[in-house]
Amino acid sequence: MKIGIVGLGFVGLSLSSVLASKGYEVIGIDNDIKKSEKISKGKLPFFEPDLEKTLKNGLRKKLTISNNFSLIEVCDIIFVTVGTPQKLNGTIELSIIKKAVKEIGKVIKKSKKNQIIFIKSTVIPGTLLNVILPIIEKESSKKNGRGFELISNPEFLQESRAIQDTKFPHAVVLGGYKNKNMQKAKNFFSKLHSKTPIIITNHQTAEMVKYANNSFLATKISFINQLSNICQNIPGSNIDDIAKIIGLDPRIGGKFLNAGPGYGGSCLPKDMKALIKFASDVGINPALLNAVEKINENQINEIILLITKEIGIISSKHITILGTAFKPNTDDVRESISIELIKKLLNKKAKITIYDPKATENTKNIFGDKIIYSKSLIDALNGSQCAIIMTQWKEFENLNNIIIKKMKKKIIIDCRRILAGSKLNAKYYALGIGK
Numbered sequence: 443m444k445i446g447i448v449g450l451g452f453v454g455l456s457l458s459s460v461l462a463s464k465g466y467e468v469i470g471i472d473n474d475i476k477k478s479e480k481i482s483k484g485k486l487p488f489f490e491p492d493l494e495k496t497l498k499n500g501l502r503k504k505l506t507i508s509n510n511f512s513l514i515e516v517c518d519i520i521f522v523t524v525g526t527p528q529k530l531n532g533t534i535e536l537s538i539i540k541k542a543v544k545e546i547g548k549v550i551k552k553s554k555k556n557q558i559i560f561i562k563s564t565v566i567p568g569t570l571l572n573v574i575l576p577i578i579e580k581e582s583s584k585k586n587g588r589g590f591e592l593i594s595n596p597e598f599l600q601e602s603r604a605i606q607d608t609k610f611p612h613a614v615v616l617g618g619y620k621n622k623n624m625q626k627a628k629n630f631f632s633k634l635h636s637k638t639p640i641i642i643t644n645h646q647t648a649e650m651v652k653y654a655n656n657s658f659l660a661t662k663i664s665f666i667n668q669l670s671n672i673c674q675n676i677p678g679s680n681i682d683d684i685a686k687i688i689g690l691d692p693r694i695g696g697k698f699l700n701a702g703p704g705y706g707g708s709c710l711p712k713d714m715k716a717l718i719k720f721a722s723d724v725g726i727n728p729a730l731l732n733a734v735e736k737i738n739e740n741q742i743n744e745i746i747l748l749i750t751k752e753i754g755i756i757s758s759k760h761i762t763i764l765g766t767a768f769k770p771n772t773d774d775v776r777e778s779i780s781i782e783l784i785k786k787l788l789n790k791k792a793k794i795t796i797y798d799p800k801a802t803e804n805t806k807n808i809f810g811d812k813i814i815y816s817k818s819l820i821d822a823l824n825g826s827q828c829a830i831i832m833t834q835w836k837e838f839e840n841l842n843n844i845i846i847k848k849m850k851k852k853i854i855i856d857c858r859r860i861l862a863g864s865k866l867n868a869k870y871y872a873l874g875i876g877k
């Protein structure tokens with residue numbers, strides 16, 4: 443069984459590494475030459491726990507990394523894992539995936555194998571049958587079901603635990619026609635994930651499942667953030683206790699109820715926008731989804747309100763931002779609320795210093811010399827007039843009275859309530875705890 447994987451980002455590189463380390467012969471393709479060269483040497487283009495070890499293990503076995511598409515001609519199955527970002531107007535950008543499947547179509551034209559092509563990239567319902575399939579059929583001069591099989595296989599991994607999620611997904615969804623190739627696909631995944639439920643459905647339902655999943659997660663976050671804002675006005679109340687207690691109700695569940703600055707990252711914001719646009723296009727008023735998004739967008743104003751309340755005019759104040767990654771254990775800053783906050787504070791002429799254990803380089807790519815980058819927590823606080831905890835990095839739990847001694851004004855705004863239990867000689871405000 444030879445496996446081709448097209449697009450070596452968080453999803454594709456994790457999948458390539460895990461499959462190769464399990465002994466499959468894998469050919470990973472990325473059209474970014476520098477990236478594919480780096481990966482082929484066992485170096486990561488981004489930080490993801492356990493990935494480097496898994497990649498190196500895969501490379502020692504049967505993993506080939508290249509930018510040469512023709513290598514996948516010999517593959518029995520091909521995964522498409524390229525990015526599907528958003529356009530400026532919020533709709534889904536399909537040009538990247540169109541280009542990738544065009545290349546795949548050309549390559550499978552020459553192949554004698556009856557390849558199964560799994561689309562893992564998140565795409566709006568209808569994209570496989572109306573956009574991707576016609577491209578592959580045209581380029582390969584083959585028909586779906588005769589020469590190749592196109593199956594939707596949405597991905598649910600979370601960055602920061604991509605390897606774990608790739609090894610042990612909570613579900614495998616296969617969207618397509620119920621035929622022999624689908625049975626082959628099912629057998630492949632059953633062997634790989636013997637304990638995971640495998641659900642077979644049609645293309646469009648599988649595509650929609652991913653949006654249902656992410657919009658539900660976004661809804662949970664906006665729900666708890668709205669409650670957190672209410673709690674902040676109830677002296678003594680604590681959103682974490684409330685989340686913990688309601689989470690014990692099995693109908694609710696405890697995950698994704700962490701109040702904070704709002705959801706960010708490479709998936710939830712763009713998938714929400716794409717779903718909202720899609721709903722409008724099919725004549726549905728997505729009132730709930732709109733509200734979820736609005737609450738998320740407003741959450742940053744809650745933080746600015748707190749800052750203004752505590753330090754007055756923001757202009758020329760020295761503010762430290764702790765954490766720029768959209769969540770801990772990643773260096774991904776795509777759509778990070780922390781990045782948005784920095785932009786807003788810079789507009790108000792604040793002097794910004796940041797510290798993030800992993801995301802400094804990616805933050806530099808955005809702000810260049812407009813802000814200061816610290817190498818340690820303690821340096822970041824030197825001379826600061828206000829520190830804002832944005833990302834729930836474990837390291838920030840070390841913040842104590844000795845470390846904050848270096849601050850010019852000891853004001854801490856904790857958007858993650860990491861220090862809620864600490865006795866700090868500081869003016870301490872936590873999002874979601876009423877004062």
Ligand SMILES: NC(=O)c1ccc[n+]([C@@H]2O[C@H](COP(=O)([O-])OP(=O)(O)OC[C@H]3O[C@@H](n4cnc5c(N)ncnc54)[C@H](O)[C@@H]3O)[C@@H](O)[C@H]2O)c1
Binds near residue numbers: 471473523526600709
């Ligand atoms: N990152 C996540 O947590 C996550 C989770 C679930 C689903 N998804 C979805 O999976 C898809 C991939 O996400 P990602 O975060 O891994 O993306 P990414 O942007 O990190 O990586 C995509 C990779 O594809 C490469 N690429 C682009 N065009 C190519 C082409 N024509 N040929 C070969 N390679 C090409 C890029 O160079 C890049 O390395 C997206 O649709 C995303 O929405 C992502």
